[in-house]
Amino acid sequence: MKAHSYQAPQSSLKQTVILENDEFENTFIKGPLKGHPKTLIIIPAYNEEKNIGAVLGTIQKKVPGIPILVINDGSSDNTESVARSHGANVISLPYNSGYGVALQTGFIYAARKNFAIAIQMDSDGQHDPKNVKDLIEEVQKDGVDVVIGSRFLESGSYKSSFARRTGIIIFGKIASIFCGQKVTDPTSGFQALKGRAIHFAASDHYPPDYPDADFIILMHRHGLKVKEIPVTMHASPEKESMHHGHKTIYYIFKMFLSIFVTVLRSVSKR
Template sequence: MLKRLLIIIPCYNEQASLPALLAELIEVKIPGYVIIPVVVNDCSTDDTSAIARQQQIKVIDLPINLGIGGAVQSGLLYAAQYNFDLAVQMDGDGQHPPKELVKLLSCYENSNANLVIGSRFIEKEGFQSSFTRRLGIGYFYWLNKAFTGLNIYDSTSGFRLFDRKAIELASVDYPDEYPEPESLVYFAKAGFRIKETPVIMASRVGGQSSIRNFASLYYCIKVSLAMLFSAIRKIQ
């Protein structure tokens, strides 16, 4: 029986990168899966929504800007409501090539993980991000290891696969701001199996990163505190 896979594409002003991304995604065929993309338009001020609709892609237009965490959770709520077997977050800026999707699915099939993270840093191929951002990612590697005991080398990666259990949990409660490092603590505390697999990412095609202040002390402190609170609070 075919598994239904929802591709969640959170977008804020991604009109420059979205046409090529959607065109490539539509061409991806993976045996055993029905792939259905949904664009979560996070109150963009450009033609993001119109471009997606022109390519006959389902669009969720958010009435206010929720940020990356809220946009992803909106997609996960959609996945839960319509009983998808799996969901994959794939950013709308072109950094996550659709052809790499098969690697996440292969890891999921071989490990039966609840969450699979696409990592730039295991085989160190493709776009590796800036030096300052890599320093921050290295910091969150050690912080995540302290809180979870896991070796996750690309804890800020937004290229990730959720199984049905992860969809259900995240649709109820998911970090709203800079969610990737914090959510790993949340999923690990829930007893979920988390795996990381090497992927090749590309540089951003257009638009602006949602974490432009990534290397700032403020960002590191804020996310560190959020991870700490996730580690000590009770899972509902």
């Protein structure tokens, strides 16, 4: 009896494996970009039903044909159905796990499905999809693994509070020192990762709390080449971003500690 009941899941498992290879061709195709490597746009979203539709619409208009994966981070509103109705694939996490965890879920998915390039964007319309092409072009160049869209390399419309600006400058300076290159916007959530960088972000090395300056330093220490390019960023509508309120103190503490132990940790270990 027992041996018999084991048969069913095994055979269904085989089916899954066979279907898996064709899956993307069937679900994501909406006119693929010819001559472009397999690219995925990852958007973590938490209670963004008001913004996500417009964001997805603009992306599909500006850079058509790139599959979009929305990570619904345990939203209590209709983020999931809005995203799905706009043609995005949605991974719904069972409860709110935080920006970093949601983002890493996207990287794990991209790594499993062998995407060549993964682009992370915010769900609140802060990032201008017109820059996606620049990110893809830049990350495809030899000797570049990660491209970060920086709001400070170009005089854009971006305005932020004094505290936030100071934080970005301080952590940018720290990251610049440890990376030996200029890092102007370590908090940017507008990035493109290529090949081994995706696998690195999907691994246990990834700091899932607030992946930020510490992750840039970590990537640099593991031999991944990081490059910044100017992008346009709009002030996010309505809500403030994650570095706000009582979380700010924890964020600053965590970032200093994380950078400190990242630098102390030897690269060969783990």
